[in-house]
Amino acid sequence: MRHFGRSRVLAGLTVLLLVLAACGDGAETTTTAGDGVPTTTAVGGEEATTSAAGGEMMAITITLPVNSPNMYGYKVAAAEGFFAEEGLDVTLEYVDGAGASIQAMLAGNSEFASVGTGNVAQALEEGHENIRAVGNTNYGSVFLLTVPEESDIQSPADLEGTRVGISELSGGEVPVVRGIISAAGFNPDTDVELVPIGTGTALAVQAIDEGQVDAYGGSINDIIAVEVQGLDLRTLDPGDLGGVPALPIVTTQEFIDSNPDAVEGMLRAVARAGAFGQTNPEETLAILMEENPEQFTDETGELIFEAVLDLWQPPEGELFHSQTVESWEYFFDVIAVELPGGADLGTVIVDDFVEAANEF
Numbered sequence: 001m002r003h004f005g006r007s008r009v010l011a012g013l014t015v016l017l018l019v020l021a022a023c024g025d026g027a028e029t030t031t032t033a034g035d036g037v038p039t040t041t042a043v044g045g046e047e048a049t050t051s052a053a054g055g056e057m058m059a060i061t062i063t064l065p066v067n068s069p070n071m072y073g074y075k076v077a078a079a080e081g082f083f084a085e086e087g088l089d090v091t092l093e094y095v096d097g098a099g100a101s102i103q104a105m106l107a108g109n110s111e112f113a114s115v116g117t118g119n120v121a122q123a124l125e126e127g128h129e130n131i132r133a134v135g136n137t138n139y140g141s142v143f144l145l146t147v148p149e150e151s152d153i154q155s156p157a158d159l160e161g162t163r164v165g166i167s168e169l170s171g172g173e174v175p176v177v178r179g180i181i182s183a184a185g186f187n188p189d190t191d192v193e194l195v196p197i198g199t200g201t202a203l204a205v206q207a208i209d210e211g212q213v214d215a216y217g218g219s220i221n222d223i224i225a226v227e228v229q230g231l232d233l234r235t236l237d238p239g240d241l242g243g244v245p246a247l248p249i250v251t252t253q254e255f256i257d258s259n260p261d262a263v264e265g266m267l268r269a270v271a272r273a274g275a276f277g278q279t280n281p282e283e284t285l286a287i288l289m290e291e292n293p294e295q296f297t298d299e300t301g302e303l304i305f306e307a308v309l310d311l312w313q314p315p316e317g318e319l320f321h322s323q324t325v326e327s328w329e330y331f332f333d334v335i336a337v338e339l340p341g342g343a344d345l346g347t348v349i350v351d352d353f354v355e356a357a358n359e360f
Contacts, residue, residue: 057089058262061110065101065172067094068221069288069295069305071114073137073312076273079287086265098172105250106131111259112251112266116142117331118175120248120348125340130253132350135267135321135357137274138246138311143173145180145217146233148208153215156184156236165197165204165213167222177217179335180236200225208233220307228300244331245323246311256350267357271320274312275360281309319358323349 064071074092077083083090093110095101098119105113106128114137123131145164147153153162159181166174178188186192197207200222208216209231216226216233223233249267256263277284285305288295295301314322325345332339339345 059089061091062112063093063101063104063110064114065098070308073270073273077269082269082272099170124343133248134350135249136245136323142246143176144223145236147215149232149234156180160191162214163193165216167199168196173217179337182336205229224303244327264353264356271357272360321354
């Protein structure tokens with residue numbers, strides 16, 4: 001059974017957490033079936049995918065909120081055949097942000113979704129009581145709230161009356177940014193203005209550099225992209241979120257009940273790929289470069305990969321995919337987010353598959 005240790009410190013990036021920000025111009029899909037060429041045949045009126053070797057594969061889709069190096073575990077599991085070894089024909093569908101990722105799953109367009117902890121709270125608020133968090137891939141900060149290095153703003157307590165840049169109003173960072181503002185004692189609807197400026201692009205840099213916004217909330221991808229373009233940012237730290245689950249993997253209770261082996265197999269493939277990245281970073285980087293060379297035309301992609309490697313490690317002594325009610329409650333307390341009345345995290349968080357998922 002594999003245990004992971006937190007052997008690196010994510011310098012300057014250990015704050016805020018939650019889901020990955022929206023990034024990219026549309027949905028993209030990557031499919032993997034197995035060692036052989038996949039074929040589709042009709043079985044009992046339904047389609048079933050089989051590998052060339054003849055073994056039947058279960059087709060599933062995982063929606064991911066961004067196509068970035070932070071999705072390396074899913075990409076490696078596909079490229080190295082880990083999904084196929086679990087009997088899974090996996091489609092990785094990259095959508096525009098955490099909101100789109102969770103909505104696709106809830107609409108039945110995917111079996112699993114990578115989302116932020118706050119997105120789960122939102123789904124519960126909207127009445128989706130059957131959502132379940134079965135695993136997790138990031139521990140620590142996925143989203144950062146930052147200011148220019150020379151800014152007079154030193155902490156969230158200085159945000160009253162400011163304009164805070166975000167990717168878009170439905171961006172995954174928004175619940176976190178609003179929570180940080182609330183935790184500082186301000187009303188995010190009246191005391192601070194949230195301004196959409198994009199996801200780490202030149203336009204976002206211009207908006208920050210010219211003072212159109214006073215602070216910027218975004219994903220690690222966005223922050224690194226801004227800094228590579230020459231604008232130094234400083235993080236506003238809301239508290240210690242180093243061991244909090246940042247990117248839960250969610251599905252529905254109905255899918256768990258009907259397909260427990262698929263849940264276990266998917267989680268094991270991702271955990272195995274996570275370990276692969278930790279012990280084989282150069283080979284993992286080569287896989288990412290081959291799949292998306294456009295992300296590595298400058299230093300941005302490699303810097304993001306170096307940063308997220310640390311996020312893929314659970315706290316010392318914990319198993320991959322581990323998460324607890326206490327860690328979720330702590331996060332919600334830090335960013336001043338309340339679960340809807342009657343919501344039971346003990347039901348939402350399903351840890352039944354964690355031990356088996358680490359047996360590889």
